[in-house]
Amino acid sequence: MNxxxxxxxxxxxxxxxxxxxxxxxxxxxxxxxxxLLMVPYAVLYATLSRGAFLLHLLPVWLMAGLIAGPGVLIFGLFFLLPGIAMGHLYRKAAPASKVIRVVTLIMLAQLMLELLLFEMILDLSLLDEMSSTIRATLESVGAEYMAAAGWSDEQTELLIQMIIHMIPLTFIVISFMVTVLSHYIARRAVLRSGLDVPAFPQAKDWRLPRVLVVYYLIAYVIDLVMAAGDDSFLAVAVMNLVPLLSYVFAIQAVGFFFFIAHERGWNKAVPILIAIPVLLIQPLSLIGVLDTAFPIRKSFTKSK
Structure with a gap:
């Protein structure tokens, strides 16, 4: 290390x-x-020795606890481990893809662990509380309207069940987005301290492994034949896997348009503007599926 x-x-x-x-x-x-809370942890751990890191961290926590109360330290602890992991990977000059993958998994594991700890230690089921909140909201806000529209209690329960089953996907997306944002800021700060941290590949070079197409097709077919209201482990897994892979392929589609823009010499703003509907309109993720499965980029490559 430098x-x-x-x-x-x-x-x-x-x-x-x-x-x-x-x-x-x-x-x-x-x-x-x-x-943003993960960013200073990552930067400090990457640029200081372990002892110096603790000397900087402990006074910060002490002052924060005294001024704002010990509750803020719970969040401080939550982001400490992924922040340390990010800083450690920076010191090892790990590829950006590995940094994002590892830190995302750590955050996801912590979120799932918190659900378990709340129920085991505090005897509080966040899932039950969420179900009660959704049910009460639907009953108070639109009970008359939903009754007139033929909305039954059974449909309400199906909606609540679907929202609860989508929690893993929600946690994955949250963990990924926070990690990407933190990495974007922390990497630039660490570079200024003299540490060489590999950059993430340019969008035009993003390529997913083709095996993901097979997984996506299998999950999609299972989702089509799955009975409505099925709460088995397989049903919940597929319910989360299909939209997750769709979003992954949407990101691949964005990379595809950046590749075309590079090959055709388009203005850099063009693929950015195209990325907005691609990420928001799920069927457009099919472009990413095709780009992953077939060598369609050759059709847009300039002949030399």
């Missing part, structure tokens, strides 16, 4: 960590604080 030149930067990042922890106690500001 010798780092940190200077006053660790103090600034420690101040950023303290500020983000304090922002957690402020309505409206707590959401951006949650999205």
């Amino acid at each position: 010798r780092l030149k940190t200077g006053p930067r660790p103090l600034l990042w420690s101040g950023a960590a303290l500020l983000l922890l304090l922002m957690l106690a402020v309505p409206v500001l707590n959401l951006p604080a949650l999205l």
